[in-house]
Amino acid sequence: MLEIASRSLLAKEMIKEVNSQYKLKDEFASFIYTLNYAESTIKASKHQFDLNGEESISLHFKNGEIYLHKLLYDHQVHSISKLPEEEILSVISRFFNFRALEKQGEVILQLTSEEFEDLLTDVSQSHSLPESIVQKWISKKGKSPSILAFLNDLANRNGKMDSLLSLKYDSDNNPDLMDLYFIIPGKTEHWLATRDNNLDLNIQRANEASIKKLLSTNKILPA
Numbered sequence: 001m002l003e004i005a006s007r008s009l010l011a012k013e014m015i016k017e018v019n020s021q022y023k024l025k026d027e028f029a030s031f032i033y034t035l036n037y038a039e040s041t042i043k044a045s046k047h048q049f050d051l052n053g054e055e056s057i058s059l060h061f062k063n064g065e066i067y068l069h070k071l072l073y074d075h076q077v078h079s080i081s082k083l084p085e086e087e088i089l090s091v092i093s094r095f096f097n098f099r100a101l102e103k104q105g106e107v108i109l110q111l112t113s114e115e116f117e118d119l120l121t122d123v124s125q126s127h128s129l130p131e132s133i134v135q136k137w138i139s140k141k142g143k144s145p146s147i148l149a150f151l152n153d154l155a156n157r158n159g160k161m162d163s164l165l166s167l168k169y170d171s172d173n174n175p176d177l178m179d180l181y182f183i184i185p186g187k188t189e190h191w192l193a194t195r196d197n198n199l200d201l202n203i204q205r206a207n208e209a210s211i212k213k214l215l216s217t218n219k220i221l222p223a
Helices: 002-011 026-036 085-096 113-123 131-141 145-156 208-217
Strands: 015-018 021-024 040-047 054-062 065-072 077-082 107-111 162-169 175-185 190-195 201-205
Touching: 002 015, 002 021, 021 026, 026 054, 026 065, 026 077, 040 085, 040 175, 054 085, 065 085, 085 162, 085 208, 107 113, 107 131, 107 145, 113 131, 113 145, 113 201, 131 145, 145 175, 145 190, 162 208, 175 208, 190 208
Parallel strands: none
Antiparallel strands: 015 021, 040 054, 040 162, 054 065, 065 077, 107 201, 162 175, 175 190, 190 201
């Protein structure tokens, strides 16, 4: 296996032979180091259309450099590329198939953690949204086209959500969760569920300001 791997790296011109030993070329050694010892990571994960599989991308940050890591062909091939900072938002937007992002998004619904768990239990029972469930939540939170659209979109996915999270690493390279967004693709909107300082959930349309806030949480981008 080692010989096969070495030949593969030679064919890609990623390694060189020095004193009868194979060594990574300098331009490739840096991204291997960053993948293993990143200062921080952004990971985006989404369910496939049929909700039976999942795919993800990761952005790793170290010493001002950013590397995008993707798995291709049923997770058989690793794709790693250097990424300019100004392309982070567009990469995340393309991955989630965001439509044109608003600059900011109004909070349409606020839920405590307990209410959010209760809502996910309600909508995970069926792809259609029973009228009794609709009445339950609009009686609690008010009736509006946005709330109804969100409830229906969440029910259509049986409560399954995509995610966008940011991590930092301590001196022992252990990950520490900095922030986590849930993302719900809908019929006409993408919804974000973000936590406030009290760990309650705010539901709003996907927007540029919220994603930039997540990136600035661990100083990936300036606030």
